[in-house]
Amino acid sequence: MPYPAASCHIFCTVIDNFGDIGVSLRLARILQNELCWRVTLWTDDEAALRALCPDLPALPCVYRGMEMRLWREGEDLPQWQGADVVIETFGCELPGRVRQGIRARKSLWLNWEYLSAEEWAAAMHGKPSPQADGTEKFFWLMGFDERSGGLLREQDYAAPDAAALAAFRRSLGLTPKTAPEWLLFGYHSPIWADWLHMWQAAGEPITLLLAGTQIIDSLKEAGALPRDSLPHAGSVFQTACVTLVRLPFVPQDDFDTLLHLADGLIVRGEDSFVRAQLSGNPFFWHIYPQDEMAHLDKLDAFWRLPYPLFPADTAAAHRALSDELNGRGRLNDTERLAHWRLLAGRDSGWTQAAEVWRQRLFAQETAAEKLANFVKHR
Numbered sequence: 010m011p012y013p014a015a016s017c018h019i020f021c022t023v024i025d026n027f028g029d030i031g032v033s034l035r036l037a038r039i040l041q042n043e044l045c046w047r048v049t050l051w052t053d054d055e056a057a058l059r060a061l062c063p064d065l066p067a068l069p070c071v072y073r074g075m076e077m078r079l080w081r082e083g084e085d086l087p088q089w090q091g092a093d094v095v096i097e098t099f100g101c102e103l104p105g106r107v108r109q110g111i112r113a114r115k116s117l118w119l120n121w122e123y124l125s126a127e128e129w130a131a132a133m134h135g136k137p138s139p140q141a142d143g144t145e146k147f148f149w150l151m152g153f154d155e156r157s158g159g160l161l162r163e164q165d166y167a168a169p170d171a172a173a174l175a176a177f178r179r180s181l182g183l184t185p186k187t188a189p190e191w192l193l194f195g196y197h198s199p200i201w202a203d204w205l206h207m208w209q210a211a212g213e214p215i216t217l218l219l220a221g222t223q224i225i226d227s228l229k230e231a232g233a234l235p236r237d238s239l240p241h242a243g244s245v246f247q248t249a250c251v252t253l254v255r256l257p258f259v260p261q262d263d264f265d266t267l268l269h270l271a272d273g274l275i276v277r278g279e280d281s282f283v284r285a286q287l288s289g290n291p292f293f294w295h296i297y298p299q300d301e302m303a304h305l306d307k308l309d310a311f312w313r314l315p316y317p318l319f320p321a322d323t324a325a326a327h328r329a330l331s332d333e334l335n336g337r338g339r340l341n342d343t344e345r346l347a348h349w350r351l352l353a354g355r356d357s358g359w360t361q362a363a364e365v366w367r368q369r370l371f372a373q374e375t376a377a378e379k380l381a382n383f384v385k386h387r
């Protein structure tokens with residue numbers, strides 16, 4: 010094992026939502042559990058961290074063996090003692106004292122970047138970026154092929170069994186499943202009203218488990234849901250054949266179980282996107298929108314990997330809906346419904362393709378394994 014008991018400090022700033030801290034927390038846990046590193050996680054958003062782990066004591070604290078501390082980007086940390094490994098997530102700016110400490114101790118310094126399947130990301134992964142003060146910082150770019158920095162997947166990742174799923178269902182107050190259930194965790198968008206209309210027009214019973222508030226807010230703003238509907242976690246709203254259920258925000262520990270509970274997934278950002286793939290369920294990715302639609306290149310770069318596993322007509326239907334979901338063009342009601350019906354049909358091959366893709370990911374080295382090798386060979 011490389012660097013046993015190495016000290017590792019992870020610095021995270023939360024731009025919005027839960028992905029920045031979600032990835033940082035998962036990384037911290039994995040490095041501690043699998044590489045036996047002594048991890049300190051620095052965050053600037055205690056509330057976001059607490060949403061993911063509600064049993065977190067007030068910061069600073071020790072939580073499950075990790076140190077959790079607060080920092081503010083732009084402020085110095087005069088008492089910082091140094092660490093063997095320093096990871097800045099998503100391009101945050103480290104305090105001067107930390108940079109000096111890295112130089113003095115020759116710490117391994119990583120710039121842990123956003124996940125991407127784009128060619129430039131694989132090419133840049135692991136490359137040094139020399140700094141003006143002579144230190145080197147290395148890019149870590151997670152991804153899907155052997156050149157990338159891998160994915161955050163726990164060695165002991167296991168699908169929950171039927172008893173665990175049933176218990177989790179009860180804890181959420183969900184009634185027994187009588188129709189396919191889709192977990193929807195997406196961003197604010199006018200498209201949700203059209204998609205709700207699509208599910209209503211499909212005429213088949215479906216339950217939409219709504220995580221987060223952005224989809225519900227979008228539906229209300231579009232007039233597709235009454236303003237006073239779904240007021241709190243556990244609320245249910247029935248419209249035609251579609252049952253909408255508002256979920257609570259569950260601890261990150263339970264998020265995988267939530268993904269396994271559903272039959273299909275619409276996930277977003279980065280961490281929920283990866284976890285959806287590990288669940289083996291069919292999914293759409295509502296990618297984090299970027300200026301000038303730059304997210305579409307990233308979206309395409311990902312889907313070109315699993316699409317060859319899909320039957321051709323299934324891939325075409327998925328692409329049409331996925332593009333619309335992510336802001337590339339608009340379908341008419343007839344086209345949208347036809348694509349959905351094809352995909353949701355028993356013979357579409359979508360479920361099988363998602364399972365084969367899951368198996369491929371499980372056959373790859375994880376980010377932690379790659380990092381262990383990186384340290385060993387450095």
Ligand code: TRH
Pocket residue numbers: 024025026027028029031032060061194220221257258259260261262264277278279280281282297
């Ligand atoms: O929340 P996200 O949209 O996060 C981000 C940020 O917006 C970030 O700035 C952006 O750059 C990035 O996406 C690409 O989506 P994500 O990445 O899926 O993170 C959500 C986290 O919240 C993930 O760790 C799962 C967790 N989660 C729970 O723990 N419980 C829940 O109930 C839900 C809905 C999510």
